[in-house]
Amino acid sequence: MRDVAFGQFYPADSFVHKLDPRTKLLAGIVYIVAVFLCTSYYSYLACFLFLVISIIVSRIPIRSVLKTVKAVLFIIIITVVINILFYSDGKVLWSWWKLTITEQGLIFASKMAMRLLFLVLSTSLITLTTTPMNLTDGLESLLTPLKWIKFPVHDVAIIMSIALRFIPSFMEEIDKIMMAQKARGASFDTGGLIKRAKALLPILIPLFVSAFRRADELAMALDARCYNATPNRTKMKKLTFTGRDVVAWVLTAAFLAIIIMLRTGFFGLL
Amino acid sequence: MSETVISVENVSYTYKSSQNETVGVKNLSLSIEKGDFVAFLGHNGSGKSTLAKLLNGFLLPDEGKVFVEGTDTADEAKTYEIRSKVGMVFQNPDNQMVASVIEDDIAFGPENLGVEREEIVRRVDWALETVKMSEYRTRTPFKLSGGQKQRIAIAAILAMMPEVLILDESTAMLDPEGRKEVLDTVKRLNKEKNMTVILITHYMDEALEADKVFVFSEGSLIKGGTPREVFSDFGAVEKAKLLLPVATAAGKALVEAGIKINVPLTDEELAEEICSLK
Structure with missing residues (x-):
């Protein structure tokens, strides 16, 4: 317990680590939206691949990434069990008292489990690759319009x-x-x-x-230390986007496009 | 031809709560010259920390005036200007740090003052170099020793380019090694950068190397002068309930036993005095 990974940051020298925190935060949001747009197994596969590739590129050992799932495993299992037992539409496979297991229920529960897993893994990938300071700076910068x-x-x-x-x-x-x-x-x-x-x-x-x-x-x-001395506070570190970030944007945008196409059946072409 | 940085004129301050009133300082006057290394000595509740808080405008005097480079601390429009001129380092280094990376913590002060980015970077470099902690720049402060943390706290204040550095019992929580580190840093600042330093302490041995020592008791200034003048005044020392450095205490015992020697401040002086006895 004493060695709680501080903000879970895992230091490494990788493409993902070097991305601007704003890029990572925005890509994270896009990814979460994409996960909720998923309907078919193909789109889930796409989400899975995107995540796995990001993890591989981030050079974080799979074990450290999976550790973050452990904390929420209990919640995921409960959700799955409840979904299986109380989903009542579709072909009944097994039934007892008020509990029924249906084919649809199983499918729904497995999709739900994947969603939760993807959410946890994607957000922890951000905190694993970004120092807390950078994360705060990124958030501050993104919230500036407020x-x-x-x-x-x-x-x-x-x-x-x-x-x-x-x-x-x-x-x-x-x-x-x-x-x-x-x-x-x-x-x-x-x-x-x-x-x-x-x-x-x-x-x-x-x-x-x-x-x-x-x-x-x-x-x-x-x-x-004169906090609030002037409204025109300056910052020592300035966040800057680099070519890396552009690559990440393009990839994230492409990923989102694929998910949308899968959802709409390639805009009715398939 | 010295120039007065801080002048305190007939200042009184009382802590008021609904139940009672406690005297902080009463009718105090003193002045501090530029480049001075001054020590405020006194027991807990003697008023030395209250005075320190009056010097940078944390507290405003009930009566009297405090001037920092001619500016009245009671002038609300100048509060931040005064605080950036009179930097203060506190007792517990852990409670003074705002960021989890050392350079970010040091940049916090100048950032608040709206200093230009390039200038902040220069100041962070300079401040870290001054306290000899440059190699720790991008690390976290958590794993450092107490003395190192306190040096970072000093650097964080230095980055605001103050005229005066106040150390409010900043060595009280440190081990002897940490105390030495901090004191050496401060002395160097005073000698090399001509920084005015006010060292608040209840360790008399820390006050030995000050140019000037002020002794406080129950809110009043009872003695001021060079360490030698102050420590030879056994009456004042006793009144302030201070513990003399070992050498001085031994010297005092000898003087009281009727042996004529000059009151020594350090072990070396004591040895010399004893050797010169016939």
């Missing part, structure tokens, strides 16, 4: 970057508090679920107290 409606884009970006920055500090803090409690005879890994949950309470309270103390000091440190 400044027109007085949305505090910059403040939101700062909040995100500070939140990310404090995750390891809080991890450390939890470690310290747990050790202090253990030294006084507390036990966190025995007993049933409820007992364990109760044992966490004495960790959470000191954690919150220290979080507020930290917040106080941080606020002062922000003031000391």
